[in-house]
Amino acid sequence: MPLKLYRRGQIWHYRGKVAGRYLRGSCETADKDTASRKTAKIESDEWKCHFDGPQSVLTFSQASLMYRGAGKPTRFLDRIEDYWKDTLVKDIKPGSIRQMAMTMYPKAVNATRNRQAIVPCQAVINYAAESDLCPFIRVKRFKIEKKIKAPFTLSWVNSFCEHANPYLGALALFMFSTGARISEALAVNWEHVDLQQRTILIPKSKISEQRIVHLPPRVLAAIANLEGAEPLHLLVSHARLNAWPVAEDDQARRHQDPDGPQRPAWLRYHDAAQGD
Template sequence: MPLKIYRRGEIWHYRGTVAGRRVRGSTQTSIKARALEIAAERETREWKSSHHGPESVLTFADAAMLYRQADRSTRFLEPIEDYWKDTPVKQINAGAVRQSAIVLHPKTSGATRNRQVIVPTQAIINHAAGMDLCHHLKIERFNVATKSKEPVTWDWVQKFMAVSSPHLGALACFMFLTGARISEALDLRWGDVSLAERRALIRQTKIGAERRPHLPQALVAAIANIPSNRETSAKVFQYSSRDTAKPLWRAAIRRAKIKPLTYHACRHGFATAMLHAGVDPITVAKLGGWKDAKHVFTTYGHAMTDETLADRITGQFSGQIIVKKAELG
């Protein structure tokens, strides 16, 4: 039967069967005339989808809603959703997406356009494509000037912790020793931490997975020193967002008189330190929550400056030479 509207409280809803498929939903309006229009539009779309396939009616707003419902990262989404609104996904091509990045960020770098527009837009459309609602979309990224990313070191972290509040110092320590992203660290709850087992549950929203890294003893001590009621749902590091912590982060750097480095430099430091400690990229990627070991190698595999490293090949370390004495005949 065609879609019919009915009231639930003040709001009109619709329900019925179109092309053999049960359809129901809310018009989100209390005005009957508008509710009838919305129900008619939905019915038309359902018939069109039945005859010409789902891609014929899928809008960017629809795809974005599906992406949100899948609990994917919502960072940077709102400006993109406002830009495309109800544009049919089939009309969105790679060139149009690149142009949207220029319009939304006219004075920013290619890296910012890639991160805040290209990547999330492509993720939304390809998520819908994974549900067979449209075709996958490949988008060429903007050129990015290669910059040397300076990693945080353990010495830097210790100096930072010495002048910070317990929870701010522990935050830096946690990111450096587990490789956690700032968003993952700030979402850590007391119920996710077991100091006795030296484990923590990190929900990796960026890649839709979880991991339970080992907590080195120094990190266990730092977390244990955080004053808190430790309710299961309470945040360990207490900050509501990265922006809330940022002024305090910068102030601590000034007090410690250390090089100003970002939150992400801690994650960068984790990867760099692990690689320089001889841990292979595949293991580093697994321990730090990277999808691709190649990304770890190419992004964080900086060359060491010690020109004597070749001595390790023959067993010579720190000025000591290991020599097998020939047996005397």
Template structure:
């Protein structure tokens, strides 16, 4: 059946066989003349591939379509498709991709360029290479110098929670404790509804949708259960537990609580770092820490989330001498803070 155009709703579509290849796709236009031009271009590319090989005339748009049709992750692909459009794959070189990263995300840094441009673009092209459409490509990553985050400690978390209660922000205080106690990300925590929580069993179900949808059940420690149980709420199953919609909605209040509590201004993600570091320093193996904290790869825990003890005297343990631990700042109680305010 020759390639024809037909209308579905207001949009023209293509259907038929060209050079032995079945084609069914949309022209994404409601203009018939434009649709006819697209039809001619599709026919030309199909014959070019038939005569010159499958990689002839291959475009980045076709590469991304094939990648998505194979149920690969669509994370970051929208901006990539908008940038590359119908650029021939033959004109895409490793350095072209590296430069594209800076053009697409001019305000970003090396980890973002690697994660959101270089890695997915290379993956899509190499998937097409696996189909025999084009040669494989290898792109040198940008050297990353990741910002070292300070892990939250239980003392810091309790100070934050105490100040949040004084400030009339119980949901924010409980959120901080929750992220530290479960290693939950901000997005996971803010999406959680009361229907996902069972305080009597001390469990909470967390959902992560990117890069691959999955869920896990986190354990809630008694102190955390108490903090959540004391939240002023009707606990409707569809009601958000912590009353915040995401990182942006809590940033200002979070920083203000840190300032009033006179503690270091850590980010919410430092609570996840604190979970991993505290568990490892308590003697638990990295596999257990990864399992309990929702990391699929234990190596990620060691590479990114584990932080060394700064006290040099820890090596005294080699001679059975107690280490001289750094004295932690004494955390005031709610009562003392209220007296001070009065």
């Protein structure tokens, strides 16, 4: 039977059976003409889905809502949703996704286009594909020019600790000795620290499950001297997440003063994982 309209308060709702499925919901409007048009669209899409498959009516916005509802990462999703809006997923091809990346980030490097455009867009579509709502999609990444990056060394860490305040020095020692990512280090609270067992529980991250790391004596002493501050990660400046933060007293600034003491080179957080 076709969908029928009924009013609940001031808002129109619909209910009925279409293509063997019972549907009901709100038209989210008090205007009957608008409600009728919405109901007709819902009924039409349901028949189209029944005859041509779910991919014939699935839009990117619908797929994105499913993706968000599953608790997936949404950091770069807003701009992608604004770009595709109600475009049918079946009409989104690998080439058009690459074009989207270039349109959204015309001056960005290829690594940024891959990370902030191609990867999340493909993830949304493939999540819907896992529910048989559309085909899976594979998108060729933009070529990335790999550069040799300066890694952490023990001499650099020693020099950094001489200039940094105790909190940043402990952070540098912890990341260097354990290979923890900056996000993992910032997720550590005092409840994860066991000074008696000389261990720290690193919470689950995007690349690994939670794990326990053992602390060398020097790192243990540096962290033990910070005990009493809560939570631990708030002791670290969040001024810049792509480089070592600097102390307010200017002890750890990266700019070299030709007349002052030699300070360590400015390295990024992620260089800690490349240390030796």
